[in-house]
Amino acid sequence: MGVRNLWDVLEPCKKTLPLHHLQNKRVCIDLSCWMVQLQNVNKSHCPIKNKLYLMGLFHRIRALIALNCTLIFVTDGSIPAIKLATYRRRLNLGNDVENQATQDGANSQNLSSLRRNMGSEFSCMIKEAKYLGSALGIPCLDGIEEAEAQCALLNLESLCDGCFSSDSDIFLFGARTVYRDICLGEGGHVVCYEMDDIEQKLRYGRNSLISLALLLGSDYSQGVHGLGVESACQIVKSVGDDHILRKIASEGLNFARKKKNPKRQGQVKCNNTTNTLSCEVNMNGNLQIPQTDNQCLRVVEAFMNPKCHSSDSDVVHRSLVPHPFQREKLQLLCARFFEWPPEKTDEYILPKIAERDLRRFAALQSTSSQLDVNFPLKEVPVKCPISAIIKRRKVHGRECFEVAWEEFYGVKSSVVYADLVESACPEKIKEFDDKRALEKKNQRKSRRKKSGKECSVAEIDQKLQDLLLDIELGSKSSPMASQDIISDKMTTATKIDFISRDPPVILDSEGNADSRAAVLRQETGATVRKPEVIDLLSPSPLVPSRNVSRCAQMNARHINIIDLSDSETEKSPEHARKARELRLFLASIRDDSLNEP
Secondary structure, eight states, X not given: OOSTTHHHHTGGGOEEEEGGGGTTOEEEEEXXXXXXXXXXXXXXXXXGGGOXXXXXXXXXXXXXXXXXOEEEEEEOOSBOGGGHHHHHHHHTXXXXXXXXXXXXXXXXXXXXXXXXXXTSHHHHHHHHHHHHHHHTTOOEEEOSSOHHHXXXXXXXXXXXXXXXXXXXXXXXXXXSEEEEEEEOSTTOEEEEXXXXXXXXXXXXXXXXXXXXXXXXOOSSOOOOTTOOHHHHHHHHHHHOTTTHHHHHHHHTTHHHHTTTOTTSOSOEEETTEEEOOOOEEOTTSOEEOOSOOOHHHHHHHHHHSOOOOXXXXXXXXXXXXXXXXXXXXXXXXXXXXXXXXXXXXHHHHHHHHHHHXXXXXXXXXXXXXXXXXOOOGGGOSSOOSEEEEEEEEEETTEEEEEEEEOGGGSOOEEEEEHHXXXXXXXXXXXXXXXXXXXXXXXXXXXXXXXXXXXXXXXXXXHHHHHHHHHHHHHOXXXXXXXXXXXXXXXXXXXXXXXXXXXXXXXXOSHHHHHHHHHXXXXXXXXXXXXXXXXXXXXXXXXXXXXXXXXXXXXTTEEEEEOOHHHHTTOOOHHHHHHHHHHHHHHHHHHHHHHHOO
């Protein structure tokens, strides 16, 4: 819980930041807070045996791994003696809970911390979370007492960039940056509070927040009965952060109760016990708390000097050392917890591991650039995780690349943001763009070549038809009465259009000529002779002149079809020149086609 209503007081300092804000940061996670959040989701959707809470933890971790966000799990240790009253009240133990809580609060100085029940359902959930984190390379720091106090100490000592916790009293332990919640998926974000904003906007320092805990109530005290949030804030602000604890040391909480009951001065009710506060303050403003039963001063001491592992201890140092990712162990855990095959586990986590290494490579490149040490990509000591860029993509409106990873990641390809690739390996983008430009250039050349071939075929066809027409018109061996020969841009033959109203006969290919001849035979009863096929590339044979009758009688008319061989019997110089030009032209076309690659 933390301090009663403190999150409402800090609401003006609340910031919603994109998930990308956590890139390349180290954060401590109060694992109990995360598991409580995920457990509530689990209870609202399915039974706890389905382990939806653990799957939610897995997806949170993989999202942060992809951002190269280094995580440290921190778990609770023993229950502090000063918190036993609150702990029993929450568990609702015994018939006279309030009396027992009061007694514990009064005698907390003589009590020792209570070891937690490691066999409880929640403790088993914490164990499962630690197993999963260990397989993903996340260290776990077991706190002496309060996990949020240990997180705050690491943050205060600049050993981490922030803390994940939903307990508001983490600020009272000294935390500077706190992430209260996290949201994944499209528009993923974190809810962040920073002590700098609290000090500037609200004028509350750490001493003021501890005073609010004494006035409003917290895990360590019940607060002043009947004192509202606004009144408590006004009292703290009126005294000031530098003097508020000194005033409590000299007067107790009397100054807060004077407005409610002016007659009762010099005494204050704190945790249902009436005590006169006495405390010595040295010249530096630090509290010198004597051995006294005063509960309020013990609360101040608990927040100012919590029981934690020191920042220079071996336990803390071990938690700061990177741990390896254990792929086989993760596959076994996912098969046990979620019934996933190894392939599905790899599909979820391996692209994130590769993306994490790409961000680390980008950070290395950025540091080298700041130091004016610029190596070509192939000479960088650390190998770039990307082997090649496959194609451009767009995901949720953002420019992305589909990239191929190096073989040792065990994943072929995935989609990453374009700005990440740009910061890590711009040479890969240039290589990809050059390759695409070359492909487009080759495609344009291919299209131009194809269109050029089409144009040359059309030109060849036109010239062929012109030459054939000249040859036909130059031949004078056979009369061609009442007919016009017209070029129709056909690839292998000409069309003869008759002046008469009878349908024309088109000499197309051999098959088409046969079919049309069959039609004419059915309509006229005449026999049609199949035309000869002439090889224009070979010299023309000397064939006697003849007239080929296509129809013996059609509407009482005789129609003569002149074959190309008839025209070649003429030995006129003009005819010979035209035929020679035709053969030379076709020979040049054949040579060009043979020389093409």
